[in-house]
Amino acid sequence: MAYADKQIVCRDCSTSFTFTAGEQEFYANKGLMNEPSRCPSCRQARRSNRSSLEEMDGYVRYGNFASFGGKTPRQMHPAACADCGQMTEVPFQPRGDRPVYCSTCYNKIRPPRQEAPPPR
Ligand SMILES: [Zn+2]
Ligand SMILES: [Zn+2]
Structure with missing residues (x-):
């Protein structure tokens, strides 16, 4: 399967960004079928929002990969x-x-x- 760089328009800030062939391959390897709908900076912003909310709750997530196998610290x-x-x-x-x-x-x-x- 060949991947090619792709332009996607961010749904939050309407900036177009490149979904690179490398990222597409990375997504495919993770079994993610959906393309990102936000540019990297909006994704980053959403991620930090979410983690600060969780910290306010006194609840800390370690990410999906860490909780697999019940080995979450x-x-x-x-x-x-x-x-x-x-x-x-x-x-x-x-x-x-x-x-x-x-x-x-x-x-x-x-x-x-x-x-x-x-x-x-
Ligand atoms: Zn954006
Ligand atoms: Zn004992």
């Missing part, structure tokens, strides 16, 4: 394991209404699933 809280008493860290605030286990005990109680992560 989170704030850890120290807690004592309800089974062996060892200090451990859990990704939620321990509230006392449910037991906290260290990773060893947690795996004993609830064996990790062997399933592969779902595709995309």
Whole structure:
């Protein structure tokens, strides 16, 4: 499949910008079928707007790629394991209404699933 540079008119500021062959290939590799409808500077502006809104909410996103696989970094809280008493860290605030286990005990109680992560 061959790509050619393409002129697109930004729907926000009506500036025409180039959707380059390289970008088209990048989009296609990501499985994105839609062309960008905004110029890079409007896209940038929208992105920074959105992230400042999320920060106001006290909620931080790490991007789609980071949340795949459940490996999103989170704030850890120290807690004592309800089974062996060892200090451990859990990704939620321990509230006392449910037991906290260290990773060893947690795996004993609830064996990790062997399933592969779902595709995309
Ligand atoms: Zn624009
Ligand atoms: Zn334990």
